[in-house]
Amino acid sequence: MSHTFSNLLLIVSVFLSGTQAVPQAPIASICSFQWTPSSAYDIFKDLINTSGYHKDVRPINASAPFDPTTGATPTTVKVNFFVSTIESIDEVGGSFRVQLLFRQKWLDPRLAYENSFQYQNQCNNNRPSTLRIPDSMIDNVWTPDLYISQELDSKKHGLFHPNQFIKVTPKGNVNFSQRITLTLSCPQLAKSDVVKKECDMSVESYGHLQDELALDWTEEHPVYVEKDIFAPRKYKLDKLTNGRCDTTTSYGVYSCIKAKFHFSRN
Template sequence: MPSSQGKSLMAQLLKEYDKATKPSGGILDVQAEVTIQDISSISEISSSFIVDLWFSQIWADPRLAYSHLSCKSNLSLDESLVQKIWTPNLCFTNSQNTYIHSSPESNILLIIYSNGTVWLNHRIRVQGRCTMGDGFANFPLDTQSCFLVLESCGYPIAEVRLSWLNWNPVSVASEKLQLPDFRFVNLTYTRLLRRYNAGAFDQLKINFEFKRLYGYYVVQE
């Protein structure tokens, strides 16, 4: 929970704050960071996989700068404050299902730095898509690919430019991700541009590669 000093400071900053208005009059840069916590399953039936991850969005909102009001370098705030500020509304556009972990409270962390930098972090579970590319022609010696796609659900590139964090933007918390019938082989990430009728949008894509553990099927037989 934020301290009474933090609450008082935020109340002052939000007094004339309009959450419906983007921080910058021009194009706003938003960075993203993802840390993979666990991959619990891969389903050939639904062509999907389930991944638990920490997901951060970072941007600058000069309206929330408070270096002139306090000597505190940052404020750690609870999820109730997220509803009161502008956010870039990033979402996983290829997800079949997504929810925020709660243990017991929602796993959301909001940090606002004295210069107005906003760091919003969610711990979530995502059911993403897998390509199952070779049609299982090499089963059980096949390799399968799954992916996640991040995009702003409300702002085209004319308003928001989305990019990966400059350092270590996508990482894996554990060196050994345990799956019963697949071995995690590789992870890559890239930035793409997707055009819709509504305009062009930045996309951040994470690709996961898995090698099937054929010994699992030998044992099952």
């Protein structure tokens, strides 16, 4: 009896040692929230309409430097633009007309959605890196009150649809892009005795001092031009440079950035 039982154990052990585990198919991760075209609308509707967000209140970055003399923490806005077309040069009136893709970037922690229910319940590989704010909500979002000192006329494009967007990262980094055409004053264009002419384009806040809104250029490609861009009336755009033009007034110091168009006449 014991001999038979021992043989049985031997057979079972041999059988088990030769058996390989069958690989199991990975269990598919379960997404409790399916991403749809309306998902961005739902996220920003909650952030803008129901969380106390106010478009007239500028965003405050807790990590930004605090100025003890004014008690203010500035909102930093970084700018760059791309020159796509120089439409006209008016030597008599001393002006030129240019088409730009104008971009502004800032941090608005109130628009951060990384902890929102809709975003948290997405599968990791299904989470978008940025969300576009729906066009119907753009007017409800804070944007910088910028103006251009040399502006004589301006136009925002949008024959079929407004040529603009606001995209936001999960942490609240905002990218505001617009396609605009500007007619800018440039007195040097009216001077016939000047061969090389420099035309400024100065950008600053209309109502916020430097300790409230700080303007700066983006680190990469602050200003750049369409390759082989054409300038009318025998002119050539030699280069486009950028710098600063901070302005001191009776109210205080305004942050200002400046681009300079360097024209020469053939």
